[in-house]
Amino acid sequence: MTLPSYPVAPASGYPTDSALSLRGLVKSFGGKTAVNGISLEVPTGSFFGLVGPNGAGKTTTLSMATGLLRPDDGTAVVLGVDVWKDPLAAKRLTGVLPDGVRLFDRLSGEQLITYAGLLHGLDRQTVAGRARDLLEAFDLTADARSLVVDYSAGMTKKIALAAALVHAPRLLVLDEPFESVDPVSAANIRGILADYVRSGGTVIVSSHVMDLVQRMCDHVAVVAQGRILASGTVDEVRAGSTLEDRFVELVGGHGPTEGLSWLHT
Amino acid sequence: MVAHLITLKLLLLRNGLRRSVGQLIGLIIAALYGLGVLLLAVVGLIALRLADVAVAGPIVVLGGSALLAGWTLAPILVSGVDLTLDPSRFALFPIPLSRLVVGQSVAALIGVPGVCTTVALAASTVTWSRSPGTFAVAVVGAILALGLCVSASRLVASAVTDLASSRRFREASRMAMMVPLVLLGPIIALAVRGMETNPDALRGLAAVLAWTPLGAAFSAPASFADGHAPEALAQLAIAAASLWLAVWGWAHALGRALVAPSGRAAPSARSGRRGLGLFGVMPASPAGAIAARSLTYWVRDPRYGTALIIVPLVPIILYFSSLQRHQSDVFLLSGPFAAFLLAWSLASDISYDSTAFSLHLSAGVRGRDDRWGRALALLTFALPLALVVALVPFAISGRWSLLPAYLGLVVGVLMSGIGLASVVSARFTVTVPLPGESPFKRPAGNTAQTFVVQFVGLIVLGVLVLPEIVLVAFASTTGSAGYGWAGLGVGAVLGGALFWLGIRLGGVWLDRRGPEVYAALVRAG
Known part of the structure; x- marks a missing residue:
């Protein structure tokens, strides 16, 4: 499948090589700070991994970057467009796959993609063509007319991703795209994302599967407790070691088997 | 186990209140309303102590039957009972069914309706404190009635959630179920209107209810006070048998809920739906x-x-x-x-x-x-x-x-x-x-x-x-x-x-x- 690619028009005042630029994002929920001043530059055309332990603030950060959650402070800029000053323009450029969010799952897969496309203001012919292409690419053609509520977890992720792609965004923000996805579907998704990046798109994914990020991404940032601990190309961040070891070192976990001696039968 | 469930229920209540002022206000309003109704009921029941058995009997039977009917229908009419202790949430824990039943029953009494019902039933024993024998029958009757209130309401609740959560069956059954339920009010109203014009009919209704699961527990003390001890015993037996049946049915439903948690119906067979449906009809905007x-x-x-x-x-x-x-x-x-x-x-x-x-x-x-x-x-x-x-x-x-x-x-x-x-x-x-x-x-x-x-x-x-x-x-x-x-x-x-x-x-x-x-x-x- 070929996704339409756009020439990148440089916008004034912002680094033109950044597809997503976060500056000093802060968010707290009822006195608990979830994100504490996150700044991040995601270069255009990069495959960017955002890694961190559970509760590190990944989802909160990505929600603020996509216009789903209003930050307490800081700015998010997508390809030169401020997400919170001109949300409609920024959202046209962005495709979003939120994590742990429901879908309109009483629609069939085909209807859901069509719905997403029409919501973005595409015309009927374009939507129909793209829906067909996307169903094909994600290997969902046979299930296009089943209700999404009856899909498996992997199919659900794929149809959500398809719905996020239908308006041909230039930046893809994917929160845990590989969570509870079987290896075959995961390979399918990885292939489509790699294609997308090759054709000039930018992808930012959050994950806590280090191995996957190391293999798939070219850039990575490590988040913990609402802060960026390290950021750069994957080689820079892992500094000779594996990403997983480097991550544990940065975040500061402890050994896996402490204190469970009673479990050793 | 019982203590655990009660602690859990109280904790959930407290945390809920801590989370929102609105819920606290809701509880206070419910409590005030309940307290008002309760006060009336208690005063009335104590006053009935002085009334003739022929007067007090039918009133207690009618009131009690209404109370029990209310508990039974509440899960349907008030759009679902309180499911904070939803049985399917316990599916993963190794808890014997019998303990879960007892624990859930007691926990069900925590809350405004439960407390009010308990107090009102306690007050009904005052009405019958006419002789030691009558009082004893009244106490047994009140305990049976309380058990019936809880188990009948839980039985209906689990039946309703059970029915409503299997995806295919739900669509059809709910429609069929809703119709008589919505019409229940008018039917009762019509019946009540007939009674108003003819007070003897009320007495007749009470006499019939006395031999049904709804009124038996409430009627036993009156029968005993009237000197019909065998009748009183028979009525207690009816109440006890209904309680046993309700608990059995409920435990059965609970057992099933533990094995097949509700709300997770099996995916239906792939059905061939027609293309885009309404998306092809409505304007493409x-x-x-x-x-x-x-x-x-x-x-x-x-x-x-x-x-x-x-x-x-x-x-x-x-x-x-x-x-x-x-x-x-x-x-x-x-x-x-x-x-x-x-x-x-x-x-x-x-x-x-x-x-x-x-x-x-x-x-x-x-x-x-x-x-x-x-x-x-x-x-x-x-x-x-x-x-x-x-x-x-x-x-x-x-x-x-x-x-x-x-x-x-x-x-x-x-x-x-x-x-x-x-x-x-x-x-x-x-x-x-x-x-x-x-x-x-x-x-x-x-x-x-x-x-x-x-x-x-x-x-x-x-x-x-x-x-x-x-x-x-x-x-x-x-x-x-x-x-x-x-x-x-x-x-x-x-x-x-x-x-x-x-x-x-x-x-x-x-x-x-x-x-x-x-x-x-x-x-x-």
């Missing part, structure tokens, strides 16, 4: 797509269906209500009432979306399109439906001269209601069952805000359609056709204007507060 999606949901999502099934029953309910009050004008209000139900369903539309609303938000849908789409979907079937319902009472009563005025009110209520609901739902979310959950499941959460939204919304709508109401009143009292036609005109023009205004204002609010609305939906689950 954001608003058109939203209208197509909403309409699809009205058909496919059982939570919407439950609301829809009531509307055709409105004339029947109001017909009986008008018979009862000897006011045939109440019957004529069928149309406006149906219009209100339909219009107001839009106020919870975004809440029904739950977090799926993120698609609208991340697609950058303009608030105006969102409001338009939902309103349009509703209007396509609500307008004809409300008009048909409005015609029914006129066709039956033949008072055609009043039709224009009432049609004006129907159009006014529907259009203004949709406008108002479009504004309200852009600002406030309400507590509704989550997608895929049983429509009878009452979610824990911000019930006070839900209540306030509904209540204040109703008052504001009343103000908005005041001109139409006044014209209906004029038309009814003067009988002049001019007022009727004026009412129809005002309904169409004012309703249309408020509709348009509501969608505009709601759209602006949604544009401004979309992320905040979404955050509230995320909090709700």
Whole structure:
């Protein structure tokens, strides 16, 4: 499948090589700070991994970057467009796959993609063509007319991703795209994302599967407790070691088997 | 185990209260109401101590039967019982069934209805403190009655959630189930009316109830006081047997819920659906797509269906209500009432979306399109439906001269209601069952805000359609056709204007507060 690619028009005042630029994002929920001043530059055309332990603030950060959650402070800029000053323009450029969010799952897969496309203001012919292409690419053609509520977890992720792609965004923000996805579907998704990046798109994914990020991404940032601990190309961040070891070192976990001696039968 | 469940229930209650002031207020209101009713009941029961057995007996039996019937029907009528201790949540723990039953029973008594019932039943033993024997029978009867209240209500609740959570069966059974339930009120009202005209009938009813599971436990002390000891024992036996049956049935349902947790129905067989459905029919615009999606949901999502099934029953309910009050004008209000139900369903539309609303938000849908789409979907079937319902009472009563005025009110209520609901739902979310959950499941959460939204919304709508109401009143009292036609005109023009205004204002609010609305939906689950 070929996704339409756009020439990148440089916008004034912002680094033109950044597809997503976060500056000093802060968010707290009822006195608990979830994100504490996150700044991040995601270069255009990069495959960017955002890694961190559970509760590190990944989802909160990505929600603020996509216009789903209003930050307490800081700015998010997508390809030169401020997400919170001109949300409609920024959202046209962005495709979003939120994590742990429901879908309109009483629609069939085909209807859901069509719905997403029409919501973005595409015309009927374009939507129909793209829906067909996307169903094909994600290997969902046979299930296009089943209700999404009856899909498996992997199919659900794929149809959500398809719905996020239908308006041909230039930046893809994917929160845990590989969570509870079987290896075959995961390979399918990885292939489509790699294609997308090759054709000039930018992808930012959050994950806590280090191995996957190391293999798939070219850039990575490590988040913990609402802060960026390290950021750069994957080689820079892992500094000779594996990403997983480097991550544990940065975040500061402890050994896996402490204190469970009673479990050793 | 029992202590554990009680602690859990108390903890959940406390944490819920800590989380929201609204819930605290809700509990206080419920407690005050319960306390008032309880005070009356206790004073009455103590006073009955002095009354003749022939008087006290039927009163206690009737009151007790009503109480038990209330417990039994509450899970259905009050849209789901408190499911904080939903049995399927215990599926993963190795807990013996019998202990779970006992623990759940005791935990069910924690809360305003449980405490009030316990105290009232305790007071009923005072009524029968006439001799040691009578008192003893009364104590046994009260304990059996308390057990019956809890187990019958739990049995019905689990049956209802069970039925309503298997996806295929739910669609059909709920429709069938709703009809008699909605009509229950009118049927009872009709029966009560018959009684009022003939007090002997009440005594007769009590005598019959005394030998049914509903009244047996309450009747035993009266029979004993009258010197009919064998009858008293037989009635206690009936109560005990019903209690045993209810507990058995409930334990059975509980056992099944532990093995196959509700709300997770097996995926249905792949069904060949026709292409894009309504998406191919509606205009290819954001608003058109939203209208197509909403309409699809009205058909496919059982939570919407439950609301829809009531509307055709409105004339029947109001017909009986008008018979009862000897006011045939109440019957004529069928149309406006149906219009209100339909219009107001839009106020919870975004809440029904739950977090799926993120698609609208991340697609950058303009608030105006969102409001338009939902309103349009509703209007396509609500307008004809409300008009048909409005015609029914006129066709039956033949008072055609009043039709224009009432049609004006129907159009006014529907259009203004949709406008108002479009504004309200852009600002406030309400507590509704989550997608895929049983429509009878009452979610824990911000019930006070839900209540306030509904209540204040109703008052504001009343103000908005005041001109139409006044014209209906004029038309009814003067009988002049001019007022009727004026009412129809005002309904169409004012309703249309408020509709348009509501969608505009709601759209602006949604544009401004979309992320905040979404955050509230995320909090709700």
